[in-house]
Amino acid sequence: MARRRRRSRSSGFTTSPFAFSVFAFCVMVVLAVGLLASVVEAVGRVAPAVLTGIGALVLLTVVLGAYSVVRIQRRKRLRIRTLGELLALTPAQFEQAIAGLLHDTGYRSVRRVGRAGDLAADIVCKDARGRSVVVQCKRYAPGTKIGSPDVQTFIGMVTVHHRADYGIFATTSEFSAPAIALAKRHGVRLLDGSQLSRMVTAVGDGHSSGDPQAELEPV
Numbered sequence: 001m002a003r004r005r006r007r008s009r010s011s012g013f014t015t016s017p018f019a020f021s022v023f024a025f026c027v028m029v030v031l032a033v034g035l036l037a038s039v040v041e042a043v044g045r046v047a048p049a050v051l052t053g054i055g056a057l058v059l060l061t062v063v064l065g066a067y068s069v070v071r072i073q074r075r076k077r078l079r080i081r082t083l084g085e086l087l088a089l090t091p092a093q094f095e096q097a098i099a100g101l102l103h104d105t106g107y108r109s110v111r112r113v114g115r116a117g118d119l120a121a122d123i124v125c126k127d128a129r130g131r132s133v134v135v136q137c138k139r140y141a142p143g144t145k146i147g148s149p150d151v152q153t154f155i156g157m158v159t160v161h162h163r164a165d166y167g168i169f170a171t172t173s174e175f176s177a178p179a180i181a182l183a184k185r186h187g188v189r190l191l192d193g194s195q196l197s198r199m200v201t202a203v204g205d206g207h208s209s210g211d212p213q214a215e216l217e218p219v
Contacts, residue, residue, distance in 0.1 A: 083197040094139040095122045098170050104203045120157035131165035134158045140173035148178040155186045
């Protein structure tokens with residue numbers, strides 16, 4: 001019988017990175033205002049130019065803090081633990097989840113670009129060697145097989161239109177044998193449902209190998 005992992009639950013209070021950033025931003029504003037008040041009190045009547053400079057510094061601090069909070073909020077990724085959760089997502093959420101998974105396994109500059117007329121590019125990124133990558137995501141029911149015509153179309157878009165170094169085709173279902181053979185011949189990495197399941201489990205448990213291509217179909 002397979003052993004069931006028991007996750008420890010902390011009874012203490014925990015904060016998300018976003019909440020911590022908001023708190024840090026508030027502290028920065030309070031410190032900046034306090035500094036301004038202290039300078040005015042110590043100097044008394046300060047020159048208008050000095051007062052204007054201090055005010056500009058406070059404003060800059062506020063703006064930079066707000067910008068950092070917004071960026072952190074936008075970079076929040078959809079965290080998925082199981083293949084079943086992937087299947088329950090909308091197509092856009094599935095693309096977002098795959099983008100987060102690629103980021104967590106070593107890919108850089110990951111951006112979700114999928115939209116109508118995206119020409120088979122749902123995600124673009126760079127691998128650990130700096131090579132450009134185009135990713136197509138298909139959330140299909142288990143048992144559905146993606147055939148060689150779909151892979152052939154993707155290969156053409158990757159090489160001719162996007163001119164990327166290689167492509168990744170990710171799906172919750174399976175690839176047919178001819179599709180796998182075609183992908184190998186043209187350097188396309190494949191991620192099927194079983195591979196995605198192992199990857200989301202490894203990332204969720206904090207046991208990712210750190211090798212961005214460890215679970216990809218070898219070329």
